[in-house]
Amino acid sequence: MQESLLDRRDRMTKVLRINKSAEKGLKELLKFLLENGKVKGVVTLRKTGEDGAISYSLITNADHIESTLPLFPLMPVNLGKQLSLLTLMEPATDPIAVVLRPCELRAFVELVKRNQGSLENFLFISSTCGGVYPLEMAVAGDIEEQLAQYWKAVEQGEAIPDVRPACKACTYFVPYTADITLSLLGNKEIDKQTVLFLNTDKGQSFVEGISGQLSEEEPDSATMEQIRKEREAEKQKLSNEVETKTLGIDDLTKTFSRCIDCHNCSKVCPICYCHVCFFDSKDSEHGPVYYETALEKKGCVSMLSETTFYHLVRLFHVSASCVGCGLCADVCPANIPLWAVSLKAGEAVQKAFDYLPGRDIEEGIPITTFKPEEFAGVE
Amino acid sequence: MVVTQKGAILAAEEGTEKGILNFIKQALSQGCFDAVLIPARVPTGDSFAYFLVQNESFLEGASPLSPIMPVQGARAISSLTRRGKGKKKIAAIMRPCEARATIELAKLGQVDLENMTLITVDCPGVIPLSDYFKDPTKGDEVFRDASQNWNSKPMRPVCRICDKFSACGGEDIHVGTLETSSGNILLIPHGAKGEDILNKLGIPLEEDISDWEAKVKRLTEERKKERKQTDEALRADIEGIDRLAEAFSACINCHNCMRVCPICYCQQCNFDSDKMKFTFGDYITRAKARGSLMVPTDTLLFHIGRMLHMSLSCVSCGMCEDACPMAIPVAQIFTLVGDRNQEAFDYVPGRSVAEPLPLTTFEEHEFQEVEQSYAGVSARQERQDD
Numbered sequence: 001m002q003e004s005l006l007d008r009r010d011r012m013t014k015v016l017r018i019n020k021s022a023e024k025g026l027k028e029l030l031k032f033l034l035e036n037g038k039v040k041g042v043v044t045l046r047k048t049g050e051d052g053a054i055s056y057s058l059i060t061n062a063d064h065i066e067s068t069l070p071l072f073p074l075m076p077v078n079l080g081k082q083l084s085l086l087t088l089m090e091p092a093t094d095p096i097a098v099v100l101r102p103c104e105l106r107a108f109v110e111l112v113k114r115n116q117g118s119l120e121n122f123l124f125i126s127s128t129c130g131g132v133y134p135l136e137m138a139v140a141g142d143i144e145e146q147l148a149q150y151w152k153a154v155e156q157g158e159a160i161p162d163v164r165p166a167c168k169a170c171t172y173f174v175p176y177t178a179d180i181t182l183s184l185l186g187n188k189e190i191d192k193q194t195v196l197f198l199n200t201d202k203g204q205s206f207v208e209g210i211s212g213q214l215s216e217e218e219p220d221s222a223t224m225e226q227i228r229k230e231r232e233a234e235k236q237k238l239s240n241e242v243e244t245k246t247l248g249i250d251d252l253t254k255t256f257s258r259c260i261d262c263h264n265c266s267k268v269c270p271i272c273y274c275h276v277c278f279f280d281s282k283d284s285e286h287g288p289v290y291y292e293t294a295l296e297k298k299g300c301v302s303m304l305s306e307t308t309f310y311h312l313v314r315l316f317h318v319s320a321s322c323v324g325c326g327l328c329a330d331v332c333p334a335n336i337p338l339w340a341v342s343l344k345a346g347e348a349v350q351k352a353f354d355y356l357p358g359r360d361i362e363e364g365i366p367i368t369t370f371k372p373e374e375f376a377g378v379e
Numbered sequence: 380m381v382v383t384q385k386g387a388i389l390a391a392e393e394g395t396e397k398g399i400l401n402f403i404k405q406a407l408s409q410g411c412f413d414a415v416l417i418p419a420r421v422p423t424g425d426s427f428a429y430f431l432v433q434n435e436s437f438l439e440g441a442s443p444l445s446p447i448m449p450v451q452g453a454r455a456i457s458s459l460t461r462r463g464k465g466k467k468k469i470a471a472i473m474r475p476c477e478a479r480a481t482i483e484l485a486k487l488g489q490v491d492l493e494n495m496t497l498i499t500v501d502c503p504g505v506i507p508l509s510d511y512f513k514d515p516t517k518g519d520e521v522f523r524d525a526s527q528n529w530n531s532k533p534m535r536p537v538c539r540i541c542d543k544f545s546a547c548g549g550e551d552i553h554v555g556t557l558e559t560s561s562g563n564i565l566l567i568p569h570g571a572k573g574e575d576i577l578n579k580l581g582i583p584l585e586e587d588i589s590d591w592e593a594k595v596k597r598l599t600e601e602r603k604k605e606r607k608q609t610d611e612a613l614r615a616d617i618e619g620i621d622r623l624a625e626a627f628s629a630c631i632n633c634h635n636c637m638r639v640c641p642i643c644y645c646q647q648c649n650f651d652s653d654k655m656k657f658t659f660g661d662y663i664t665r666a667k668a669r670g671s672l673m674v675p676t677d678t679l680l681f682h683i684g685r686m687l688h689m690s691l692s693c694v695s696c697g698m699c700e701d702a703c704p705m706a707i708p709v710a711q712i713f714t715l716v717g718d719r720n721q722e723a724f725d726y727v728p729g730r731s732v733a734e735p736l737p738l739t740t741f742e743e744h745e746f747q748e749v750e751q752s753y754a755g756v757s758a759r760q761e762r763q764d765d
Binding site for chain 2: 040041043046048049050051053055056057058059060061063064076077079082085086087088089090091092093094135136138139254257258260261262263264267268275276280281282285286287288289291292294295296299300301302303304330331333334335
């Protein structure tokens with residue numbers, strides 16, 4: 001079973017230190033990898049519009065690394081989903097370095113388990129994650145002015161105001177299957193030193209030749225544990241504040257009452273990978289007989305009567321693998337706190353199966369494993 | 380504007396909405412239609428949805444002029460009739476842009492109008508969903524005040540420049556409310572279906588409506604002017620491929636603009652299909668050509684493709700913009716492009732169900748100027764090739 005740094009108490013790990021700020025050091029590493037032909041491409045955030053629009057890019061020219069923003073606290077799309085789309089037809093043909101957040105990496109692993117892409121040829125660089133700001137803050141252009149505050153909080157390992165609620169409540173901020181983990185949370189030296197944990201042989205071999213100091217260190221598990229506890233408390237608090245107190249039908253109906261049936265939560269969800277969703281298919285279309293029968297029976301029928309059904313089925317399909325990235329809530333035109341619904345359903349299901357999505361590529365998706373003796377209580 | 384010269388005046392002492400509802404109830408109880416498709420507040424009170432109503436009692440909570448448009452009404456009618464007409468006759472109470480989109484969908488084979496009666500109402504616009512959902516109670520107040528005074532400021536940006544907020548010609552009955560003398564609404568039928576209903580209800584068509592028509596005309600002209608100004612200003616921002624790419628640079632490729640669009644009816648969009656899936660080698664080749672490739676890929680191609688497919692029928696309802704998580708002014712851009720394309724074909728989407736879609740008609744001698752410029756390009760190309 002894969003472990004995160006959090007689990008590696010008292011275990012020595014190879015560490016590379018570059019005497020530059022975390023962002024500069026990371027960019028130097030990316031440039032080094034491209035210039036020395038160790039990778040043929042880099043996927044990371046980059047400013048793509050003059051007005052400040054930031055999106056992921058597949059970069060092949062080392063000169064373009066200068067304009068990247070690998071640590072910018074925004075997740076315009078879940079990169080796990082994008083890596084799946086890039087490798088759906090064939091695995092990456094050349095080595096590619098990817099900078100991504102822990103939940104994006106976990107989502108990609110879940111998609112690969114579903115044959116929606118390939119991990120082959122990727123070098124995964126992730127970090128201990130402070131979270132990202134909601135898309136609407138990017139839209140309003142409000143992120144730049146928050147950055148100083150963001151990095152100060154990351155340094156101190158403190159809660160960051162205004163990030164996605166899903167991020168505030170995230171207890172899986174330490175990556176699981178990254179080849180290299182950049183230490184950010186609670187790292188007081190962020191603006192002086194880049195600290196990279198080389199978790200795998202692959203990670204170690206790719207950095208060979210870059211100037212920096214190599215050492216063997218114990219990860220600061222105590223700090224990570226402290227942050228995890230604080231996040232856990234924040235999660236309890238936030239999930240009590242939303243209208244979805246429980247997953248009972250009354251609360252869910254209330255929560256989904258303003259759903260406009262656009263299905264954008266499914267479209268951006270990294271786990272919802274179906275090319276044609278059942279709810280967008282002919283099978284869920286009704287003929288006039290359906291409406292007229294309902295009309296005879298009830299005298300009145302809502303044209304949006306099946307939105308709760310849609311959400312329930314979506315939860316049923318994704319909750320075992322939900323990584324809690326919060327993108328669903330970010331794109332909802334009706335402001336439904338979908339992050340909390342997904343989190344609550346995800347936690348319940350994942351706990352029941354003792355399953356953590358994206359922890360290990362070898363760990364089978366719960367519904368693909370069957371144990372005759374399990375859930376005897378339900379039967 | 381295609382309207383009859385005479386109309387009917389109905390008393391609406393309790394306000395416009397109640398006046399409209401009284402008329403609907405009367406028509407329903409007299410059997411003019413069997414059911415009504417009408418916006419109403421959802422049970423939790425914080426949003427609206429289209430409801431199909433057969434029992435008069437359910438009409439109490441209906442809201443012919445809801446403050447928001449969570450779903451474009453044409454999509455609701457399409458859900459009802461895409462698989463063919465039912466046995467029941469249904470009257471839909473909608474905003475003009477919803478009726479116009481419905482008529483476009485009928486031309487595209489996605490709506491069956493035979494058992495439908497379209498009733499439109501003068502439209503003050505709708506509040507953007509994001510504004511409304513921040514505080515629905517406040518949203519209700521803002522809309523009530525603004526709509527009473529025809530103040531378009533709090534409305535969707537495309538509502539503020541809407542020049543087709545009144546009767547458009549394709550509806551069966553239009554309800555005039557624009558500055559009608561207080562406590563009254565006008566009923567203006569268009570075509571046999573609408574006239575039959577008013578006849579059946581014994582509502583005589585004797586009233587002179589020229590005063591209302593003049594007011595509609597005046598506001599239409601004002602809006603046309605504003606629309607032109609807005610279009611010109613926007614055009615400077617988006618003209619040319621670089622500026623257009625910049626305008627869409629924040630796009631996250633979620634395609635939500637397409638999914639809420641009443642005209643985008645394809646069951647499977649080309650841009651969600653296997654046609655848009657490429658090998659990793661293809662992506663690397665494209666990245667190498669410029670040094671980097673934006674991920675998600677092909678976002679601008681999607682918008683241009685969508686524009687090409689639907690802009691001739693775009694009714695400027697603004698759903699796309701409301702549904703965009705990145706607040707890209709999609710509806711304003713599509714309105715600008717749609718206006719110019721529609722003008723080129725002298726086509727007004729939803730004006731008449733009998734008017735064929737421009738792409739289904741071909742006149743040998745049209746757009747010769749376009750051919751000329753291409754002829755020039757290909758002649759130059761040939762010279763260069765030599």
